[in-house]
Amino acid sequence: MDDAWVRLPAVPGRxxxxxxxxxxxxxTRTLVAVSADYALRAEMHESMTDGxxxxxxxxxxxxxxxxxxxxxxxxRFDPGxxxxxxxxVDPAVKPGMTTLLTLTFRDGSRVFRKAQVIGxxxxxxx
Ligand SMILES: [Cu+2]
Numbered sequence: 001m002d003d004a005w006v007r008l009p010a011v012p013g014r015x016x017x018x019x020x021x022x023x024x025x026x027x028t029r030t031l032v033a034v035s036a037d038y039a040l041r042a043e044m045h046e047s048m049t050d051g052x053x054x055x056x057x058x059x060x061x062x063x064x065x066x067x068x069x070x071x072x073x074x075x076r077f078d079p080g081x082x083x084x085x086x087x088x089v090d091p092a093v094k095p096g097m098t099t100l101l102t103l104t105f106r107d108g109s110r111v112f113r114k115a116q117v118i119g120x121x122x123x124x125x126x
Contacts, residue, residue, distance in 0.1 A: 003114065006118070008117060019078055019079065020101060021076045029106070032104055039087060045061045045082065046064045047081055066106070097117045
């Protein structure tokens with residue numbers, strides 16, 4: 001699955017989450033931001049599983065500022081891994097719509113990716 005997609009929150013007002021893959025070009029690039037014009041704010045995050053505590057494993061996430069995209073390689077933002085949290089999603093954005101994500105690299109270049117919008121309970125697109 002090459003396309004980008006956005007999962008809307010189950011509860012309005014909660015963040016949506018965006019996923020996509022980035023293909024490295026001839027040179028290593030650094031992704032510094034991902035944004036969507038229908039979200040007030042977007043943050044790149046990384047999920048991680050904390051060691052086994054008393055209550056078992058806990059999945060936590062932390063913001064990441066930059067993501068290196070090595071030359072010729074694919075870097076994925078996938079459920080359970082890296083993702084982009086979209087805060088303040090426009091309520092007019094509904095499942096089935098196609099939206100745009102803007103990927104900004106350190107050199108100032110930008111890439112626009114079409115992202116399919118799905119509902120909170122919808123299956124992950126393949
Ligand atoms: Cu997150």
